[in-house]
Amino acid sequence: MTIQEELKATIEDLVQPAKGILAADESSPTIAKRFKAVGVESTEATRRAYRSIIFSTPDLGDHISGVILYEETLEQLSLDDISIPKLLASQGIVPGIKVDQGKGPLVNAPGDEITYGLDGLATRLEHYKSLGARFAKWRDVFHISGTLPSFQAIKSNAEVLARYAAVCQAMGIVPIVEPEVLIDGNHSMERAAEVSEDVLLEVFKALHRHRVHLEHIILKPSMVTPGKASGKATPEQVAEATLSVFRRVVPAAVPGIVFLSGGQTPEESTENLNALNSLGRQPWELSFSYGRALQEPAQKAWAGKLDNARAAQAALHKRARLNGLARCGEYSPAMENDA
Numbered sequence: 001m002t003i004q005e006e007l008k009a010t011i012e013d014l015v016q017p018a019k020g021i022l023a024a025d026e027s028s029p030t031i032a033k034r035f036k037a038v039g040v041e042s043t044e045a046t047r048r049a050y051r052s053i054i055f056s057t058p059d060l061g062d063h064i065s066g067v068i069l070y071e072e073t074l075e076q077l078s079l080d081d082i083s084i085p086k087l088l089a090s091q092g093i094v095p096g097i098k099v100d101q102g103k104g105p106l107v108n109a110p111g112d113e114i115t116y117g118l119d120g121l122a123t124r125l126e127h128y129k130s131l132g133a134r135f136a137k138w139r140d141v142f143h144i145s146g147t148l149p150s151f152q153a154i155k156s157n158a159e160v161l162a163r164y165a166a167v168c169q170a171m172g173i174v175p176i177v178e179p180e181v182l183i184d185g186n187h188s189m190e191r192a193a194e195v196s197e198d199v200l201l202e203v204f205k206a207l208h209r210h211r212v213h214l215e216h217i218i219l220k221p222s223m224v225t226p227g228k229a230s231g232k233a234t235p236e237q238v239a240e241a242t243l244s245v246f247r248r249v250v251p252a253a254v255p256g257i258v259f260l261s262g263g264q265t266p267e268e269s270t271e272n273l274n275a276l277n278s279l280g281r282q283p284w285e286l287s288f289s290y291g292r293a294l295q296e297p298a299q300k301a302w303a304g305k306l307d308n309a310r311a312a313q314a315a316l317h318k319r320a321r322l323n324g325l326a327r328c329g330e331y332s333p334a335m336e337n338d339a
Contacts, residue, residue: 007213020063020258020327021258022291022294022320024054034292050312053079053312060317061091067094095133099137099164100137111145122170122171134173136173137220138178140161142179142199179199196221218255219254219256221259224241235274239275240279266293269288270319271326273288274331288323322335322336
């Protein structure tokens with residue numbers, strides 16, 4: 001199979017009707033915070049147990065097409081001593097891997113950040129691919145204020161995302177390109193739309209410069225929402241504002257857009273996704289790649305106890321199923337009360 005054939009096959013497996021991607025790529029500090037919230041200490045053993053439980057959820061592959069893993073998880077064995085990538089593949093789920101190495105201040109751009117990890121990326125990807133990873137994810141973040149993000153930050157982060165995507169495709173790995181416009185702040189929805197358009201426009205310019213094949217990427221953006229200190233917008237308002245921006249700047253060649261939840265509650269993220277898919281067919285498939293919005297109920301149900309495994313799996317399956325329905329515009333809030 002040629003590299004182009006590999007990329008095409010992975011895209012087809014990831015962008016399936018009624019399915020989305022589970023983001024389970026929390027760094028060690030992040031998962032420690034999530035575990036602490038449910039009274040669990042984060043150790044290699046507890047992380048292995050939790051991930052083994054959720055990835056073994058019966059029929060998870062009916063609603064989840066891919067899972068983004070953290071490096072530790074890619075090399076872990078399940079509680080039944082099966083490699084995590086093989087466990088996922090047995091459910092018809094494509095294993096993926098987070099490859100950026102965190103972020104820090106962007107020099108000479110106060111308040112802006114840049115993401116690290118391009119050095120040695122090809123070597124790491126080769127190793128991850130040997131372990132079963134077929135796609136990757138790289139996240140850059142954009143802070144919003146009256147002056148942020150600066151053009152320097154927008155252009156620099158877009159360049160990094162494009163370079164990452166080009167390396168991935170050269171290795172036969174599908175890149176998920178994640179430019180996250182943060183929800184933190186008191187900005188208006190109009191300001192969020194303005195920044196989102198500027199960011200996405202620059203990202204696609206950079207992808208073009210680096211000759212990245214748009215047919216073989218997946219975009220993982222934020223929905224257009226007001227800052228979390230500015231109150232809530234209705235799902236209909238979020239959908240209209242988001243698609244208004246995306247229709248102007250996201251090329252039709254992109255096969256799929258998988259939205260991040262970005263601080264939304266599990267219910268909010270599902271309602272907003274449903275509203276997006278209720279506005280008719282778009283040039284791209286509109287799906288989800290949620291982390292906490294899928295896993296939070298499962299983590300609460302699990303609470304570090306193996307005896308709670310079935311309850312945790314049921315909680316994850318419910319959220320995956322509801323988001324699968326939202327992927328088709330067939331979700332209703334009344335379904336939240338169903339078993």
